[in-house]
Amino acid sequence: MNPSIRQLGAFVAVSQSCSLAEASERIHLSQPAISIALRKLEESVGGALFSRSTRQLTLTPEGEAFLPVAIRLLNDWSEAFEDLDELFSKKRGKVAVAALPTLAAGLLPGVIATFHARHPRINFALHDVLAEQVSLMVREGRADLGLSVPPLGAEDLAFEPVLEDRYVVVCPLGHPLLERPRIAWRQLADFPFIGINRLSSSRQDIDRIMAEVGQPLDMICDASQIATVGRMVAAGVGISVLPKFSFRQIATHGIDHRPLVSPNVGRPLGIVQSRRRALSTAAVALREMIVDAARETTA
Amino acid sequence: MNPSIRQLGAFVAVSQSCSLAEASERIHLSQPAISIALRKLEESVGGALFSRSTRQLTLTPEGEAFLPVAIRLLNDWSEAFEDLDELFSKKRGKVAVAALPTLAAGLLPGVIATFHARHPRINFALHDVLAEQVSLMVREGRADLGLSVPPLGAEDLAFEPVLEDRYVVVCPLGHPLLERPRIAWRQLADFPFIGINRLSSSRQDIDRIMAEVGQPLDMICDASQIATVGRMVAAGVGISVLPKFSFRQIATHGIDHRPLVSPNVGRPLGIVQSRRRALSTAAVALREMIVDAARETTA
DNA sequence: CACACTTACGATATTCGTAAGGATT
DNA sequence: AATCCTTACGAATATCGTAAGTGTG
Numbered sequence: 001m002n003p004s005i006r007q008l009g010a011f012v013a014v015s016q017s018c019s020l021a022e023a024s025e026r027i028h029l030s031q032p033a034i035s036i037a038l039r040k041l042e043e044s045v046g047g048a049l050f051s052r053s054t055r056q057l058t059l060t061p062e063g064e065a066f067l068p069v070a071i072r073l074l075n076d077w078s079e080a081f082e083d084l085d086e087l088f089s090k091k092r093g094k095v096a097v098a099a100l101p102t103l104a105a106g107l108l109p110g111v112i113a114t115f116h117a118r119h120p121r122i123n124f125a126l127h128d129v130l131a132e133q134v135s136l137m138v139r140e141g142r143a144d145l146g147l148s149v150p151p152l153g154a155e156d157l158a159f160e161p162v163l164e165d166r167y168v169v170v171c172p173l174g175h176p177l178l179e180r181p182r183i184a185w186r187q188l189a190d191f192p193f194i195g196i197n198r199l200s201s202s203r204q205d206i207d208r209i210m211a212e213v214g215q216p217l218d219m220i221c222d223a224s225q226i227a228t229v230g231r232m233v234a235a236g237v238g239i240s241v242l243p244k245f246s247f248r249q250i251a252t253h254g255i256d257h258r259p260l261v262s263p264n265v266g267r268p269l270g271i272v273q274s275r276r277r278a279l280s281t282a283a284v285a286l287r288e289m290i291v292d293a294a295r296e297t298t299a
Numbered sequence: 300m301n302p303s304i305r306q307l308g309a310f311v312a313v314s315q316s317c318s319l320a321e322a323s324e325r326i327h328l329s330q331p332a333i334s335i336a337l338r339k340l341e342e343s344v345g346g347a348l349f350s351r352s353t354r355q356l357t358l359t360p361e362g363e364a365f366l367p368v369a370i371r372l373l374n375d376w377s378e379a380f381e382d383l384d385e386l387f388s389k390k391r392g393k394v395a396v397a398a399l400p401t402l403a404a405g406l407l408p409g410v411i412a413t414f415h416a417r418h419p420r421i422n423f424a425l426h427d428v429l430a431e432q433v434s435l436m437v438r439e440g441r442a443d444l445g446l447s448v449p450p451l452g453a454e455d456l457a458f459e460p461v462l463e464d465r466y467v468v469v470c471p472l473g474h475p476l477l478e479r480p481r482i483a484w485r486q487l488a489d490f491p492f493i494g495i496n497r498l499s500s501s502r503q504d505i506d507r508i509m510a511e512v513g514q515p516l517d518m519i520c521d522a523s524q525i526a527t528v529g530r531m532v533a534a535g536v537g538i539s540v541l542p543k544f545s546f547r548q549i550a551t552h553g554i555d556h557r558p559l560v561s562p563n564v565g566r567p568l569g570i571v572q573s574r575r576r577a578l579s580t581a582a583v584a585l586r587e588m589i590v591d592a593a594r595e596t597t598a
Numbered sequence: 599c600a601c602a603c604t605t606a607c608g609a610t611a612t613t614c615g616t617a618a619g620g621a622t623t
Numbered sequence: 624a625a626t627c628c629t630t631a632c633g634a635a636t637a638t639c640g641t642a643a644g645t646g647t648g
Contacts, residue, residue: 335630
């Protein structure tokens with residue numbers, strides 16, 4: 001026969017007053033219930049915890065030795081479950097997101113603010129990395145969620161699109177391309193071009209599309225930071241192509257943009273998560289907020 | 300609804316293989332029982348510990364965070380009860396005895412040897428102190444048992460006589476008193492006398508009896524150690540009176556003894572224990588062994 | 599007699615195992 | 624088809640509360 005939590009609780013309650021009557025009030029249980037719980041516990045452990053004299057209870061030496069242990073056991077028990085409750089009720093915990101720099105700077109700041117306001121004690125980690133790193137971090141569990149383009153060749157990752165970005169050409173004010181409402185990709189080849197990091201997903205898209213239209217870019221240089229690209233364009237060094245969301249972040253005096261067409265290619269952005277691992281409740285909550293924020297952005 | 304030990308056990312068992320079937324064999328429980336235990340546990344904590352996909356179970360992040368806690372909880376639990384079992388089964392523990400020097404040196408060595416042989420991991424503490432100290436130590440709980448004369452004016456102490464000692468006169472060989480088989484107390488006054496510690500219960504008995512018979516002793520000196528008394532008697536300094544048990548300890552060449560009569564007073568020796576405190580199982584076992592040893596000594 | 603613990607007993611809740619169901623490999 | 628998890632159901636066990644019993648102050 002095995003002891004139970006309740007029996008242990010009864011033991012501790014009784015120990016504190018050495019009285020069933022008093023313990024019975026404290027833990028809201030009938031006197032007989034406690035009496036029997038104690039007896040069962042004593043049977044389980046094979047010895048008396050209390051010495052009884054019809055009218056009075058006293059701890060035996062064994063009971064006295066066991067009491068602090070029992071108290072610790074009960075405290076550990078409830079503490080463990082309170083911690084778990086906090087985890088589930090999103091009062092505490094941590095969530096890590098890996099996002100493309102575009103999204104990390106564009107969509108997420110607002111989401112993070114709301115999330116933190118709603119769940120102040122959730123530790124939030126944001127990694128702004130390139131698409132390949134997003135996949136890696138999600139796959140390895142270093143991130144609960146990824147915000148990126150659809151991951152390639154990864155069956156263990158699930159992708160749900162939530163946003164459709166578009167590429168725009170970015171030019172200095174007064175540039176001839178700005179005279180038209182829409183620009184075709186092939187027209188880009190006629191101007192000096194400022195590229196972005198070769199490893200970025202945008203850059204890979206751009207290179208692929210230019211290869212499709214059969215026009216090589218007049219590449220002046222690459223910049224890693226999008227803000228740098230913006231300033232170089234503003235300075236008249238050349239033109240560039242950015243996802244529209246990225247452009248918003250660097251929108252400043254001296255530059256403007258136009259949508260690119262033919263091919264009229266979008267850039268699906270969405271949530272990457274592992275098929276192997278389940279999301280924490282905190283991550284689920286965050287995920288919903290991201291989807292909502294994306295819907296608002298689109299609308 | 301509260302979680303139970305069993306549910307926690309099921310959770311840990313399943314975690315280790317992420318399979319109900321395997322866990323079911325390991326803990327000898329039917330698959331449905333485990334399935335339901337898990338479900339109940341998850342209801343209790345208000346969230347999923349495993350993510351299920353009809354055929355496979357995976358720990359959720361919360362489950363993963365909780366697993367080590369759950370393992371620790373279970374280990375602490377069983378360890379605590381194993382410790383308690385050891386206490387009850389006398390495999391481990393401690394017992395302290397306060398005994399008069401006479402008994403500490405006379406009756407107890409044999410008892411302690413047997414006790415230690417039978418319960419090797421019980422820590423045994425023996426305090427050889429005077430009667431007053433015996434009462435004090437038992438009353439204060441510093442000793443589980445006392446071996447002494449009946450304690451005076453102490454309702455919170457219980458005394459059970461187990462031995463009846465007798466006083467004997469101790470003389471050097473060739474002493475005139477040794478010519479008779481029995482000596483009357485009043486005859487002691489005729490010879491130089493070596494007393495024992497004034498605080499000892501024997502001495503107090505002796506003084507009381509001599510006062511009753513109306514004969515003052517010709518007191519040469521006091522000695523605290525019984526062995527010293529023996530050597531002084533052997534050296535012909537004087538005679539003395541000791542409990543018979545004490546005499547046995549110092550029996551040596553050059554001295555002998557005779558029983559004292561009129562008054563034919565015995566010296567009840569027995570076990571002192573607290574009425575307030577219960578005995579530990581180890582103490583109960585020791586007590587029985589003492590009673591047995593005393594019975595053998597008497598027989 | 600009042601109080602405090604124990605025992606008795608019927609009701610409720612939990613937990614188990616067997617059997618049947620559904621989904622995946 | 625085989626395997627694995629889940630649901631359904633009846634039985635055994637545990638636990639509870641009310642009520643009656645017992646011994647002490």
